[in-house]
Amino acid sequence: MSLRERFEAAFMPNYGVPPVALARGEGCTVWDADGNAYLDLIGGIAVSSLGHAHPALVEAVSRQVATIAHTSNLFLHEPEVLLAERLIGLLGGQGRVFFANSGTEANECAFKLALKHGKANGRTYFVAAENGFHGRTIGALSLTGKAAIRDQFGPFPVDVRFVPYGDADALKNAVTDECAAVFLEPTQGEAGVVPPPDGYFAAAREICTAAGALLVADEIQSAIGRTGHWFAHQHEGVLPDVLTLAKGLGGGLPIGACVGFGPAATIFAKGDHGSTFGGNPVSAAAALAVLDTIEADGLLEHVRTVGAEFAAGLAAVGHPLLGGVRGRGLWLALVLTADRSAQVQQAAQRAGFLVNALQPDAVRLAPPLIITSEQAAAFTAALPAILDEASA
Structure with missing residues (x-):
């Protein structure tokens, strides 16, 4: 066989x-x-x-797995701290990090942050883009604007309103003071690598700021050098409230990250979220090797x-x-x-x-x-x- x-x-x-x-x-x-x-x-x-x-990845993973491979979140370890500090440094020295195992888990973290923000401020709905993709777990799927993979698993636990990607006017009309968060990809990946018009992400930043909604940038595919910048939102000089990462960060080892900025960095209280394997020493060591090599090799x-x-x-x-x-x-x-x-x-x-x-x-x-x-x-x-x- x-x-x-x-x-x-x-x-x-x-x-x-x-x-x-x-x-x-x-x-x-x-x-x-x-x-x-x-x-x-x-x-x-x-x-x-x-x-x-790649020799740098092989060496880092081999060394770490021979040292300590797992701690759970009951204990801390240096590789996860080094990685969080490194990401914060690449993001201009601001933000706080949560580590998960995948992109959909990073987006679930962002979703829960936005839910807590919404409940605390009387905000009842979300906005996302048509044909956007944020993952296949129920929370992330709620925000995914692809009917073919979404509809058979509804109804979903939250009100999500979908707007055409790249249409700043449609986005502005959809985002009111009752909107908790807007989830957007700087370029839509699963829709077919579809970039928005120039200035769209900057307009989204202005719209969310004016309405008090969180802007969540899903950079699961687009970050860690994929587009020629560390993060794709840097092409427009825009900082979201929440950033999600995965895929290229680990170079083949499973890791995801959710980074909160400003007030979004401290929405969670102790016990609000967790991950047994998130930020484990081996994946963190792999991610550090990826970041080091991207920088050292230009x-x-x-x-x-x-x-x-x-x-x-x-x-x-x-x-x-x-x-x-x-x-x-x-x-x-x-x-x-x-x-x-x-x-x-x-x-x-x-x-x-x-x-x-x-x-x-x-x-x-x-x-x-x-x-x-x-x-x-x-x-x-x-x-x-x-x-x-x-x-x-």
Whole structure:
């Protein structure tokens, strides 16, 4: 029985059966169980910031797991304190941190903060964006504006009003003094790497400030250098009230973070929230290695440079199936002129590249931040033939 057949027999069917069984990785290359090599342009869904088997990550995790791997939240340990201090430093020296294990848990923390803020101030509803994605637990799903994954699990415990993403006027009309919080992604990830118009996030900041609502920035995918800045909200110089992080922070180890600023930093009282594994020593050590390496190796500038080259090269590919490229840094989407993303993903795999059919007409590229210009150019050169095959 093959590994894929064993997977199908042993697991719940929510993922289907993934098309490739990966066995190992090094840098931006992964190999499947049959020994076939692929250039990884997914990065574990924007997670593998340093690629695979990066020496700094391997050393940090190995050292920490051999020292102490778990403490629970009944005790503190230095790696979690160092990591919280490091994040606060990257955010201008302000904020307080809660560590979780994933993006949806970070958003659950933000949701509870906003609920407590709302109850204390007579605020009864939330605002989020159509097609936004904040996670699959019930609280995070309440804020997720994708009917296909949301509706079958309702009704939800709170009133959430959805507005078109990028429409500042619609947002302003929706946010009153009865709104507890607005949840937004600086760029919508699961919707297809959809950036907002320039100034939208700054307008959201002004709208929330005027109404007394919390602005929550969901940067689960967009942070930790993915767009060429530590955090995507920094592109507009806007500070939210609450920031959520995960994915790329751990470089492959599970970690999430919720950061509160100003009054939002101290909404929780003792016992209001917790996580047994959140901020565990091994994940904290991994995250510190990621942040140290991004800084030491100049990866923010690298992301800006290689990302711009990659986007320009892809946009220059003349093919009837390719309508354009959108995104920022090393977080891009190939926008197709027909609903053929699944076929593009399959053709790319056969050509030795792993990409993600994100929407029927959009293919996500979120490679490790260490990808070279030459590796990016290899995919660009292969893309016309991949699109030809996908169009057949």
